[in-house]
Amino acid sequence: MIEPHPFLAPDLQSKEPKELALLSIVSQSFFQPFSVEDNLLVILTALTSGSGVGFNRAMLFLTDGDRLRGKMWLGPRSAEEAQSIWKILSTPGIAYIEIIEHNRSLLTLEADSLSRRIQPLEFSLTGDNLTVPVTALAKNEILLVRDASREMLIDPRFLQAIDVEEFLCVPLISQNEVLGEIVLDNAFSRQPIQPKDIKLAGLCGLLAANYIFTATLHRKMIGMERLAALGEMSMFIAHQILNPLAAIGGFTDQLLAGPADETKRRRNLEIIRREIQRLEKIIFELAHFLKVEPKTPAPFDPEPEIRAVLQALELKAAAEGRELTSLIDDRLPPILGDPTYFGEALRNLIINAFEASPPGGRVEVTAERKDATWVVVSVKDEGRGMPPEVRSKLFTPFISTKDRGMGLGLLYVKRVMDACGGTVEVESEAGRGTTFRLSFRTREEGRPNA
Ligand SMILES: Nc1ncnc2c1ncn2[C@@H]1O[C@H](COP(=O)(O)OP(=O)(O)O)[C@@H](O)[C@H]1O
Ligand SMILES: [Mg+2]
Numbered sequence: 224m225i226e227p228h229p230f231l232a233p234d235l236q237s238k239e240p241k242e243l244a245l246l247s248i249v250s251q252s253f254f255q256p257f258s259v260e261d262n263l264l265v266i267l268t269a270l271t272s273g274s275g276v277g278f279n280r281a282m283l284f285l286t287d288g289d290r291l292r293g294k295m296w297l298g299p300r301s302a303e304e305a306q307s308i309w310k311i312l313s314t315p316g317i318a319y320i321e322i323i324e325h326n327r328s329l330l331t332l333e334a335d336s337l338s339r340r341i342q343p344l345e346f347s348l349t350g351d352n353l354t355v356p357v358t359a360l361a362k363n364e365i366l367l368v369r370d371a372s373r374e375m376l377i378d379p380r381f382l383q384a385i386d387v388e389e390f391l392c393v394p395l396i397s398q399n400e401v402l403g404e405i406v407l408d409n410a411f412s413r414q415p416i417q418p419k420d421i422k423l424a425g426l427c428g429l430l431a432a433n434y435i436f437t438a439t440l441h442r443k444m445i446g447m448e449r450l451a452a453l454g455e456m457s458m459f460i461a462h463q464i465l466n467p468l469a470a471i472g473g474f475t476d477q478l479l480a481g482p483a484d485e486t487k488r489r490r491n492l493e494i495i496r497r498e499i500q501r502l503e504k505i506i507f508e509l510a511h512f513l514k515v516e517p518k519t520p521a522p523f524d525p526e527p528e529i530r531a532v533l534q535a536l537e538l539k540a541a542a543e544g545r546e547l548t549s550l551i552d553d554r555l556p557p558i559l560g561d562p563t564y565f566g567e568a569l570r571n572l573i574i575n576a577f578e579a580s581p582p583g584g585r586v587e588v589t590a591e592r593k594d595a596t597w598v599v600v601s602v603k604d605e606g607r608g609m610p611p612e613v614r615s616k617l618f619t620p621f622i623s624t625k626d627r628g629m630g631l632g633l634l635y636v637k638r639v640m641d642a643c644g645g646t647v648e649v650e651s652e653a654g655r656g657t658t659f660r661l662s663f664r665t666r667e668e669g670r671p672n673a
Contacts, residue, residue, distance in 0.1 A: 241277070242423055245269050248322070249430050259438045260295075261323050266431045267297040268322055270407060270424065278407040278420065282341055282385070284356065285403040285435075289348045291357060293341030293384075294403070298410070340384050348401065354378040359392035360401050365425050366392040367416060391416055393428035397436035405431065452620075459621040463505050463629065467498035505629060511567075512631045520643040522557035525598065525663070528566045529590055536573055545577055546585040555590060558598045558663035560643035565663075568639040571632040572602040572659045578625065579606030579657060598663045605656040614651060636661070 248269040252262035267281040280298025284291045346357045355377040359366045369389050371377055390408040394401070407424055409416065474491040477483070483491070533549055540547040558565075569588070576586040590600045609617075616622045618637045623630030636659075640647045644664050651657040 245423060249427050253434055257323055265322055266427060270427055271298055279409045279411045282406040283403060286401050291346045291348055293344040296337035296341045298337060344380060344384060346378060356381055356392050356404055356406055359394045360404060363394055363396050365421060367421060389416060391421060391424055393424050395428055395432035395435060397432040400436060402432050402435045467501045470498045471495050508629045508631055512635050518561060520559040522559055523562045525558050526551060526555050528562050532566050532569045544582050545580060548587045550589040552591045555592060555598060556665045558665055560663055564639040568636040571636055575632060576602050576604035580604050596665055598665055599660055601658055601660040603658040608653040608655050608657055609651045610653050
């Protein structure tokens with residue numbers, strides 16, 4: 224027998240021992256699409272809800288450079304409020320999203336005096352006379368504090384804020400990086416903190432620290448990737464724009480320098496005009512490329528779109544002495560996609576094929592129904608083909624072997640195909656030609672044809 228099971232059983236909270244229920248809630252936060260803050264708040268909730276370990280209140284501090292700052296403090300303000308919150312949170316089978324919503328409403332309550340009390344608190348993580356709560360981080364140890372008012376090594380501002388005699392400090396440290404701290408107490412029930420609670424709180428601390436570590440790392444990585452992509456794009460565009468601008472500047476200067484004969488004047492103006500057109504084309508391609516946005520693909524008849532593209536490009540082919548032929552099934556079914564994007568993608572492929580072909584070269588466009596689900600539109604040329612190093616980077620932005628290429632055409636094609644649930648394949652051999660194959664769905668997956 225082979226039986227599948229989900230990682231996180233939704234009914235875990237209601238049936239299992241509270242330790243398991245607590246770990247279930249905490250682990251769920253690693254998979255939830257909410258903000259880091261929301262998810263951390265759920266971890267605090269788990270620590271304070273009746274279904275969890277059952278501390279009364281949980282404080283979260285996060286590190287910010289070499290300081291530890293108060294971030295949030297979850298817990299009721301009175302014993303009565305505690306009763307009602309714990310009742311909600313220990314409702315059997317309460318869903319993660321409900322806990323999140325409940326927490327958000329708690330934090331936005333004007334009366335959220337707890338968080339407001341600790342947010343101004345901050346402690347230096349360095350120095351010689353460290354006090355609680357920082358000591359727990361310096362030693363990387365869980366600290367149970369009793370008879371707090373009689374202890375000398377507790378920060379007085381902290382003691383004044385927490386205002387209880389017994390509490391637990393759980394450091395949040397992962398990969399030697401000090402990330403924050405959770406402080407737990409039983410301000411209302413006055414229950415002494417049990418050894419078992421300390422163990423569970425420690426486990427939650429390890430999980431929370433790991434979660435913060437991964438979430439921050441991920442955010443940093445995305446930021447770095449974006450920055451790198453932006454840098455690459457800016458360099459490329461600057462380079463592409465600089466050439467025409469330099470030409471426009473140079474030829475304008477010549478005209479301004481003094482009288483010129485009519486032929487020279489005309490030649491200069493024509494060059495300036497051409498370079499301006501080139502700039503316009505660059506901006507158009509960029510804007511155009513950025514415009515593809517995934518919409519729900521709808522069925523449309525591809526044949527008129529293909530014919531329109533062919534007709535528009537036949538003149539260009541004739542002018543350049545190339546041959547553009549086509550072979551289109553006359554009973555093509557509707558395909559899924561967006562007709563405008565489809566036409567543009569096809570145009571891009573045909574123009575690339577022209578640009579790769581020698582004078583007099585032939586480009587052939589075919590469209591056929593492959594089976595019940597797929598229609599294939601292909602563009603074949605007998606041009607120069609591609610070496611492997613170009614082929615492996617075809618869908619990378621700004622990779623072009625052309626003097627004036629933007630290297631965005633094929634990425635556009637790829638985005639269009641991704642957006643409509645289709646695929647793009649390439650077959651190419653240096654010196655022998657290239658075929659691009661676009662496969663379009665004729666219907667949505669799992670749905671029979673109408
Ligand atoms: N049909 C083709 N034959 C040979 N090489 C091609 C073909 N289509 C695309 N390529 C290669 O892929 C590169 C990227 O194409 P594309 O994304 O359309 O940008 P661009 O046309 O601006 O260079 C081209 O510079 C060229 O080297
Ligand atoms: Mg191109």
